[in-house]
Structure formats: C-alpha cells, structure tokens
Amino acid sequence: MPENNNKAIIEVKNLTRKFGDLTAVDNISFSVKKGEVFAFLGPNGAGKTTTIKMLTTLLQPSSGEIFLSGHNVIENPSETRRSFGIVFQDPSLDNELTAYENLQFHAILYGLSKKVYAGRIEKLLDLVELKDRKDTFVKFFSGGMKRRLEIARGLLHHPKVLFLDEPTIGLDPQTRNHIWNYIYNLNKEEQVTIFFTTHHMEEVQKMAQRIVIIDNGKIIEQGTPDEIRAKAGTEDLEEAFIKLTGKEIREEKGDVSKNIMRTSNRMMR
Amino acid sequence: MNTIYILWIRQLKRFIRKKASLVGALGQPVIFLFALGFGLSPIYAKAGGGNYIQFIAPGIIAMTVLFTSIFTGVEIIWDKQFGFLKETFVAPVSRFQIFLGKTLGGMTVSVIQGILIFFITMIAGFRPISLAKLPLAFLFLLLIAFLFSALGTAIAARLDDMQGFPLIINFVIQPLFYLSGALFPVHGLPSILSFITKIDPLSYGVDGMRYALSGTNFFSPFVDFSVLVGISVVVVLVGLYQFSKIEL
Numbered sequence: 001m002p003e004n005n006n007k008a009i010i011e012v013k014n015l016t017r018k019f020g021d022l023t024a025v026d027n028i029s030f031s032v033k034k035g036e037v038f039a040f041l042g043p044n045g046a047g048k049t050t051t052i053k054m055l056t057t058l059l060q061p062s063s064g065e066i067f068l069s070g071h072n073v074i075e076n077p078s079e080t081r082r083s084f085g086i087v088f089q090d091p092s093l094d095n096e097l098t099a100y101e102n103l104q105f106h107a108i109l110y111g112l113s114k115k116v117y118a119g120r121i122e123k124l125l126d127l128v129e130l131k132d133r134k135d136t137f138v139k140f141f142s143g144g145m146k147r148r149l150e151i152a153r154g155l156l157h158h159p160k161v162l163f164l165d166e167p168t169i170g171l172d173p174q175t176r177n178h179i180w181n182y183i184y185n186l187n188k189e190e191q192v193t194i195f196f197t198t199h200h201m202e203e204v205q206k207m208a209q210r211i212v213i214i215d216n217g218k219i220i221e222q223g224t225p226d227e228i229r230a231k232a233g234t235e236d237l238e239e240a241f242i243k244l245t246g247k248e249i250r251e252e253k254g255d256v257s258k259n260i261m262r263t264s265n266r267m268m269r
Numbered sequence: 270m271n272t273i274y275i276l277w278i279r280q281l282k283r284f285i286r287k288k289a290s291l292v293g294a295l296g297q298p299v300i301f302l303f304a305l306g307f308g309l310s311p312i313y314a315k316a317g318g319g320n321y322i323q324f325i326a327p328g329i330i331a332m333t334v335l336f337t338s339i340f341t342g343v344e345i346i347w348d349k350q351f352g353f354l355k356e357t358f359v360a361p362v363s364r365f366q367i368f369l370g371k372t373l374g375g376m377t378v379s380v381i382q383g384i385l386i387f388f389i390t391m392i393a394g395f396r397p398i399s400l401a402k403l404p405l406a407f408l409f410l411l412l413i414a415f416l417f418s419a420l421g422t423a424i425a426a427r428l429d430d431m432q433g434f435p436l437i438i439n440f441v442i443q444p445l446f447y448l449s450g451a452l453f454p455v456h457g458l459p460s461i462l463s464f465i466t467k468i469d470p471l472s473y474g475v476d477g478m479r480y481a482l483s484g485t486n487f488f489s490p491f492v493d494f495s496v497l498v499g500i501s502v503v504v505v506l507v508g509l510y511q512f513s514k515i516e517l
Binding site for chain 1: 271272274275279282283286287351352353355356357358359360361362363516517
C-alpha cells in the first residue's frame with residue numbers, strides 16, 4: 001500500500017513534560033509513518049519512557065499535542081487505547097495467573113467476545129511458541145517466555161501501532177533474535193507500525209527504517225540509519241550514537257525508589 | 270460490565286490460590302475469639318453483661334471483614350510494583366470500572382472470610398438470635414466489606430510501595446478496630462472515647478451486625494445502615510479522585 005505509506009500514524013507536536021524542576025521531555029515534535037518501523041533512541045534518563053507513557057495515555061503531558069491513529073491522545077484517551085498495543089520496559093504480567101488467563105484478562109478488558117479471543121489466543125500462543133505452556137502459571141516462566149507472552153498480549157486486540165519499550169532487555173541472543181524475527185514478520189505481513197526503544201544498536205541497524213535520537217529531553221538527531229551515520233561521519237550506528245550523545249555515563253534521574261523498583265524487577269526476571 | 274467481572278474474578282482466583290493467606294487471615298480473629306471471648310467472659314458475666322461470646326462474636330466477624338477488605342484493597346500496591354496496573358490502565362476501560370472491579374473483588378473475598386469466621390464463632394458457642402435476621406446480618410457484612418475494600422483501594426492509590434504498609438495497620442486498621450465497640454459495649458464510656466467510637470464508621474457496622482445476630486444495639490439499625498451507605502459513597506468519591514490522579 002504505497003499510497004498509505006506517507007500518512008503519519010503518530011504525530012507529536014511540541015510535547016513537554018515536567019516533574020517539578022526537571023524537564024524530562026522538552027518541546028519535542030516528530031511523526032511516525034503508517035507501517036513504519038521506528039526507533040526511539042537515547043541514553044538512560046533521556047526521556048524515552050516518559051515520552052512513551054505520554055503517547056500511551058499513562059501520563060499527562062505538561063503541554064503539547066499527540067495524535068495517534070487519528071485520535072487526540074490527550075483529549076480522547078479511551079478511544080486511543082484500542083488502537084495501540086504496548087510491551088512495557090518492566091514486566092507487567094500477573095504472575096499468579098496462567099499464560100492463558102493473562103491473555104484472557106487482556107481480551108476482556110479490550111471488549112473482545114469469547115468467540116474472537118479464543119481463536120486469537122490459540123494462534124498467538126502458537127506464534128510465540130508458548131502453546132504447550134498455556135496453563136502454566138506465569139511465575140514459572142523464564143524472562144524470555146514472559147517477554148514473548150507480553151508481545152502476544154500486546155497484539156491480541158489487533159493494534160495499529162505496537163510500542164516496544166526495550167523489549168529485548170536482559171534476554172539471550174537466541175531469544176532476541178527470535179523476538180525480532182517475529183516483529184519483522186508482523187510488520188511486513190500485518191502492516192503493524194512498530195515504535196521501539198533499545199540500547200542494542202545492531203537491532204536498530206537491522207530493524208529500523210527511521211530513527212529519532214533524544215537526549216536530555218530534546219531531539220538531537222533524526223533520519224534513516226544511513227543518514228544518521230552519514231551525519232555523524234562514523235562507520236556504524238553505535239559509534240554514531242556515542243558521538244552524538246557524548247561519552248559520559250548517565251544516571252537515571254527522577255524518583256529513586258522507582259529506579260530501585262525498576263532494577264529489582266529486572267533482577268527478578 | 271465484563272470489565273468489572275474480569276477484575277472481580279481475577280481477585281477471587283488469586284484469593285483461592287493462596288491457601289496459606291486464607292488460613293492466615295483467620296488466625297488473628299480466632300485468637301481474639303478464644304482468648305478474649307473465653308478470657309473475659311467470667312468478668313463480663315459478673316458485671317452483669319451476660320454472655321460475652323454472644324456479645325463479641327459479631328465484633329470478631331466485623332474485624333475479619335475489616336482486615337481482609339483493607340488488605341485486599343491495598344494489594345493494588347503490588348499491582349503497581351509488578352507493573353500489572355499499567356496493563357490495566359492502558360486498556361480502554363475507565364478508572365471508575367477498575368476501581369469498582371477491585372472493590373467488589375475485595376468485598377467478595379472478605380465476605381467469604383467473614384462467613385467462615387461466623388461458623389467458627391458457632392463452634393465457640395455463639396448462637397444467632399434468629400434465623401430470620403440472618404439476611405440482615407449478611408447485608409451489614411456486605412456493607413462493611415464494601416466500605417473498607419473501597420477504603421483500602423483508595424489508600425493504595427496514594428502509596429507507591431509496601432513501606433507504607435505498617436502505617437496503614439497502625440494508623441488505619443488498628444484504630445478503626447479497637448475504637449469501634451467491637452470488643453466492648455459503647456454504653457457509658459468516658460466522653461472522649463464515646464465521641465471517638467461515634468465517629469468510627471466500623472462502630473455502625475458492628476452495631477448493625479450485633480443487632481441482627483445478638484439482638485442488642487446502641488444505635489438504631491437504620492442509623493447503622495444510613496451511616497455505612499453514606500460513608501461508602503464518600504469513600505468511593507474520594508477513592509475515584511485519587512485513582513484518577515495515579516500516574517505510573
């Protein structure tokens with residue numbers, strides 16, 4: 001569908017979010033085309049997750065506008081919510097429920113009838129290779145299995161946009177590869193727009209059609225992977241990224257207890 | 270409707286699967302029932318109060334419901350910490366539905382606990398005054414369970430981790446329980462204590478239960494009913510406001 005390819009499915013205008021004195025996201029504007037695989041990059045604490053939270057209705061912006069699949073995200077959050085799926089940076093499954101029950105919970109929240117979701121759950125579990133673990137409690141899953149289940153869950157209501165916030169964090173190369181292959185096919189076959197963040201530049205090189213790099217809440221560069229490398233004058237994307245965002249190691253700003261929570265959640269995986 | 274149902278059923282599944290906490294939650298009321306119930310009963314009888322087990326049983330049932338309701342409400346803090354609340358909040362459902370589903374789930378769990386402890390009080394020798402009034406007792410059980418599940422959910426909306434939990438036990442649950450007239454008659458108290466028991470909503474729950482189960486009461490059952498419903502409405506409104514403010 002080449003005629004659709006130029007249409008923006010996400011449009012962000014002058015988006016700002018402040019936490020007290022700290023401006024986590026500072027007047028950013030960008031757009032994502034329909035069917036695109038879009039990478040949203042930046043060092044730790046750059047404002048990636050804060051931006052995703054605003055795009056997905058979890059956080060109110062201090063100012064600015066967001067349109068997602070034709071909906072005004074700020075004025076019309078509940079309409080927007082049907083049109084995207086999300087895999088959060090931190091795990092978000094109910095460990096005390098089985099894989100099937102987690103998906104069923106999601107399906108009912110999104111208003112799917114049993115006729116619709118029973119079939120889809122079977123198909124998706126098959127796709128992420130968890131069919132035989134359907135009735136296993138999630139607390140017995142490995143990190144990779146949980147991730148695959150979360151991706152299946154994010155797709156259950158057939159979203160137009162799939163947000164993936166560091167989907168491969170803490171996973172082994174096999175699982176990473178598996179997950180990206182799956183996402184690649186999904187984008188090719190179902191034309192689901194993919195919006196992802198990661199710290200693995202080889203994933204960006206392989207997957208992304210367009211990149212936005214954000215640092216200290218501001219967009220510092222955008223373009224295709226080749227354009228970014230050309231602008232930075234480097235051989236590969238990793239070097240370009242370091243050149244653009246500087247060498248010093250970042251500390252995550254914000255709520256200390258939340259960061260501890262984030263770390264401990266990662267360790268529990 | 271389906272949203273509320275799935276939130277409710279999730280709560281029930283979690284409850285039924287955690288058998289240890291099911292039994293654990295009954296431990297405290299059982300100790301109270303046997304230690305206080307039998308320990309104080311000779312003095313209570315000598316003071317002309319009659320059968321203390323008969324008096325304290327409705328209070329013990331109310332206590333079970335109070336604790337379980339607030340604990341289940343506060344479970345949302347775990348959902349926050351383990352990320353599950355985000356999954357619920359990005360779904361196309363209103364915070365009102367989420368709040369109500371959570372509250373009804375907590376209510377159901379604590380009503381089940383309340384009924385279990387009711388049978389235990391019968392083993393200890395408690396006898397309800399009339400079978401005809403059992404539905405009324407059940408109504409008061411529901412009201413107490415709903416009110417405090419909503420309160421627990423509302424409190425949890427403000428807390429980010431379980432570090433605040435001892436605070437809830439010591440400054441919410443304990444005062445609500447000990448100052449409610451669950452353990453002692455509200456008649457003839459020193460005026461400050463009397464005042465405090467009258468502003469404690471659990472007093473009205475205990476009083477309503479005691480009216481229906483033991484045939485004694487301090488307020489009228491209509492007052493009990495109205496106060497419980499009125500405060501529930503306030504708690505739901507405040508809780509919804511808190512809930513709408515949650516940012517994850």
